[in-house]
C-alpha cells in the first residue's frame with residue numbers, strides 16, 4: 001500500500017522566502033532538516049500534543065520544541081501565568097519577586113543547587129558554568145565528551161553533538177585555537193580514559209562538563225560507574241563537576257538525572273523545561289562556588305533580559321504544574337509502550353536497530369549496536385533514519401529531524417496518539 005504524502009505547498013514557499021532573509025531560512029540549524037533532506041514545515045500553532053503547519057496539516061509532536069513542552073503545548077497553567085505577567089509589563093531591568101519564586105522552585109527540586117542564576121539560554125548557562133569553574137579553581141582545563149552538546153560555546157564547540165554533528169561540523173570554524181586548547185575531549189562512558197586523564201593532568205583540570213544522560217548523540221545512557229567516576233575524580237582532584245541538565249532537568253525526573261542516578265554534581269545547568277517554552281537558562285550549585293559570581297565574587301556574568309518577567313512566568317507555570325501533577329511515572333510508562341511498539345515494528349520488518357530510553361526521552365537508532373559513545377553513534381545509518389523520518393512526517397508524526405537527537409513524549413500524548421504512532425511505523429516498515 002503506498003504511503004500518504006502531505007501537501008506542504010505553503011511551507012515550501014515560506015521556506016524559499018525565509019532563505020532570502022535568514023541563513024538557511026532558520027534561526028537554528030537543528031530545524032533545517034539538514035540531517036534528513038527536504039524542507040522544514042512551517043508551524044502555525046501548537047496545542048496539547050499536536051503541531052499544526054501552515055498548510056493545515058496536524059502532527060503528533062515528538063519534539064516539543066526540542067524538550068521544553070513536557071506538558072504539551074499551551075498548558076493552561078503556563079498560559080495563565082503568562083497572561084497575568086503580561087498585564088504587569090514585559091521587562092524592567094530590575095529585580096522582581098518572580099525571579100526569587102522560580103529560584104525557590106529550582107532549589108527545592110534540585111537539592112545540589114543552593115544558589116542559582118537565571119540566564120536566557122542553555123548556551124549561556126554552560127558558558128557561565130565553565131567560566132565559573134575556571135575562575136573558582138584558578139585552573140584552565142575543561143573535560144568534555146565527544147558527542148555531547150552544550151550549546152554553541154566557543155570552548156565547547158569541539159566534537160559536539162546535536163546540530164553540529166547533524167551538519168557534520170562537530171568542531172566549528174571561527175573558533176581560535178586559544179579558545180579550545182584547554183578543552184580535553186574524551187570518549188563518553190570511557191572510565192579508564194577518564195582516570196588516565198586525571199592521572200596525567202589532574203592538577204590542571206578545572207572541571208568536567210557532561211550530559212548525565214546524553215540527548216545529543218541520540219540518547220546515550222551512562223554505563224554503571226561512569227557518573228560515579230566523574231564524581232570521585234573531581235572530588236579527589238579539586239575539580240568542579242558540572243552536570244549539563246539543560247535537556248534532562250525536570251525531564252528524566254523532577255530533580256533531573258542527578259536525582260535519577262543518585263550522583264551529585266557541584267554545578268548544574270538548566271534550560272528548556274525550566275522556561276516553560278520561554279527563553280530561560282539557569283546555572284547553579286554549591287553556595288561556596290556560586291559566591292564567586294559577580295556581584296558577590298569576581299567571575300563576571302550578566303544579561304539584559306536575564307530573569308525576564310515573561311520568561312519567569314513561563315518557568316513558574318511549568319514548575320508549579322510539574323510539582324502538582326508529578327507526571328513522571330505515567331510519562332515513563334507511556335514512553336515504554338511507544339519504544340516497545342517501535343522496536344517490535346522494526347524487528348518484524350528485519351530492520352537493524354537499537355533503542356535507548358530514559359524516562360520520556362528516547363532514540364530509535366538505525367544501528368544494531370547499542371549506542372554508548374560518539375564513535376558508535378557515528379555509524380548510525382542516517383539515510384535509513386531520513387527515510388523513516390519523512391515517511392512518518394507524511395503520516396502526521398513529527399519526529400526530531402536528526403538521528404542524533406532525542407524523541408520527547410509529553411503528558412499530553414494520549415494512548416491513542418501512541419497507538420497511532422506505532423501503527424504509522426508498522427506501515428512505514430511494511431513498505432520499507
Ligand code: KE4
Pocket residue numbers: 028029030031066121122123124126149150151152162163211215216244245246247271272281405
Ligand atoms: P540552547 O542554547 O539551545 O538553549 O541550549 C544549548 C544546550 C545545552 N545543553 C544541552 C544538553 C542541550 O541539549 C542544548 C540544546 N539542545 C539542542 C537540541 N538537542 C537545541 C536545539 C537547537 O539547537 O535548535
